[in-house]
Amino acid sequence: MRAMTLSAALLFSAAIPSFAQDASRTQTLADIKTELGQVQGEIDGLRSELKASGAAGLQRAGGSSALERMDSMELSLSHLTDRVEELENKINRVVADGTNRVGDLEYRVCEMEKGCDISKLGATKPLGGGDASTTPSVNAPASDSATDSPDLAINEKSDFEAGKAAYEKGDYASAADLLATFKETYPGSPLMGDAMYYRGDALSKEGDTANAARAWLAGFSADPTGKRAGDNLLALGKALGQLGQTSEACTTLGQVGTRFPGSSAAMEAQTARQNLNCQ
Structure with a gap:
């Protein structure tokens, strides 16, 4: 069933x-x-x-x-x-x-x-x-309420900071685990875009590109207009390219320039599209 x-x-x-x-x-x-x-x-x-x-x-x-x-x-x-x-x-x-x-x-x-x-x-x-x-x-x-006056649950910020601290220390496995727990504990958190960006990068550095892509997708889905949205979408597009999903990668990278014109993410996405020979 x-x-x-x-x-x-x-x-x-x-x-x-x-x-x-x-x-x-x-x-x-x-x-x-x-x-x-x-x-x-x-x-x-x-x-x-x-x-x-x-x-x-x-x-x-x-x-x-x-x-x-x-x-x-x-x-x-x-x-x-x-x-x-x-x-x-x-x-x-x-x-x-x-x-x-x-x-x-x-x-x-x-x-x-x-x-x-x-x-x-x-x-x-x-x-x-x-x-x-x-x-x-x-x-x-x-x-943007998530930026100006975020309504955070008890321990929400400290749990996020713990995962970020592990990431900054280079303990990527722990960072990925802590931020995965953060995602499950605080669904809808205004910090989710940042949390999933760091989790994705931690997983990528551990060689887990597929789950890194899923983390970046989750981060973009949680906050598609936030400060990390362009970075999450860019990272997702690059990861799809590394996974051999060239068509999806080109489409996703193209969306970076459309949604965030003039940003550093948009310029980097354009370079990535050229490297993938996107039409």
Whole structure:
């Protein structure tokens, strides 16, 4: 039964591109993001189940390609989640800009009308309805809570620092183990992008390129717009190239320049693409 469950789940990778098209038109972007998060959780659970089943379970699930297919699913989910977030940000900017323009018109009309008290105009209702206090301003984008005021659990920072310290001392095996425990203990941590970057590099230095790639993928998926996102995506692309997955490597490295133009990661990704003879 477990093998059948895993195989059916892996087949979901082929359906990911049509996910958004098949979703109900009444769903909000927040609903879709929640569902994507739930799918990510299912993938994590299946990965753990697959590893726990041992060699026999891995063979029944499709052999060594099973984990690679799950990685492909995870990367596709990450790209889709990022596209949803991009769309949400664009909509927010349009709403904010439109609301500001309507408010300006109301102010100007009031100035022209006799007896109109500008002080009583109040806040302009945002386009599409909703609460004006929650409408984002195009001139003041929302801050990154993970950077400005992270909400950390007890021992979360110290556990991260312990893994980082082991990495900096060159104890890469311990660093990888500590940061793996951090990932399991603090899912959704604002430090996850950094934690998985260091874990990936530690595993890479230990010669475990495949699991290093998975760590960088997890880091990018956890925070696709954070300060480590470009580094994680770059490292993932390079690792895919080392693993012989040239097509996936070229696509991933190309995304670095698209998502983070002008960054050092983008320039390094361009060099890596040239070395792989990407078209």
